[in-house]
Amino acid sequence: MNENIPDSSVRRLSAYLRQLEVLAATGVERVYSKQLAKHLLVGDAQVRRDLALFGQFGRPGVGYEVADLIEVIRVILGTRRQWKVVIVGAGQLSGALLRYPGFGLRGFDLVAAFDVDDKKIGTQIGNTIVRPMEELEDVIDEYSARLAILAVPPDVAQPITDRLVRAGIEGILNFATSGLDTPGGVYVSNVDITAHLEELSFKVNSNRP
Amino acid sequence: MNENIPDSSVRRLSAYLRQLEVLAATGVERVYSKQLAKHLLVGDAQVRRDLALFGQFGRPGVGYEVADLIEVIRVILGTRRQWKVVIVGAGQLSGALLRYPGFGLRGFDLVAAFDVDDKKIGTQIGNTIVRPMEELEDVIDEYSARLAILAVPPDVAQPITDRLVRAGIEGILNFATSGLDTPGGVYVSNVDITAHLEELSFKVNSNRP
DNA sequence: GTATGTGAAGTTATTCACAGCG
């Protein structure tokens, strides 16, 4: 699939998809770019541009079919397949993720969790049994997992990343605050909750300090 | 403080700050824009530009003092004060946040948690007791809290948001997948973990489907 | 009449490249 796609467009496609899922669940069959734009604080032209990067999916004067557009965006994002995902670190956060039912519906199958803590190993979280770190490579191989979620203390984030990369993982969702070094072709997406709070702090502060 | 600051610059400032915190902890006293840039996949000019939006903090030929720059960025982000933050929804995710020690150090004090579930009310998570939703407005008022974290099911996210806004909250960190409507001057930062996974899916897929 | 798709225009962000300071 093409390159030269702005990251911002990809993120908006996810947002459109969330919106469309709600519309589909409430029985809405058609939607206009203007409606999709409204909740996202973007213009309607932006919505059409984002979609135009990948093809023509609407009909002038009519709009978009909700069900079709959901499929289109899933194809674009690559989530019509079911990605096998391993999660390293079986703490509270991982527990929340493992129990969240939304991932499976959206193409992400959390197949295994790993931890170093003997007290956690063997316990069940959601539908998943916590395994020892030693099994990491074998399990990634067994499931042909290509994505991983990293929810471990910062000091072990980089060494575990290196192991994940060697084991064939191509995308890492990182909850550690430290950045990760990975070779080209291995992507990292960082979730830094502190950074989100700092963004709010900055904006609220600029408003009325 | 000034407007016309790109969101992307604010996000990068957070990233620089994370980096600087690590440098400070390891005893490094000086740093160049080039070093800060390296881990973040941006150019050194970008780092200097981001800082130049707010003033001049380095010395030509010398670089930046790590400790000074940390202070400068905290001032910019508004996190030298201690923000009082309430958290609504006392599930697994909130448990993880309440037990995370990093927020306090970085200017965010999670002062209260709320839930509708009688079984949770009164229990302690980290240092915080879970309170009934009825007390929401009083507690926000009592602490003069201006930020809130929302970790509740999507169907109640909007009504609770409305309550938070009426109670004086000015910034909301939202973990619900649905977007939130807020009046001008009330900021929302969305954490959509599915969107992060979709971003990885997209990139890994464009690489080698 | 209404909404899409898209060239063209406009805006914003990033990178270059170098003067000037330490």
Added chain:
DNA sequence: CGCTGTGAATAACTTCACATAC
């Protein structure tokens, strides 16, 4: 010299506005 700070140049993204299709 080396590194910052910053005009100037470039690149990227967004918005406008309208021909086209329904």
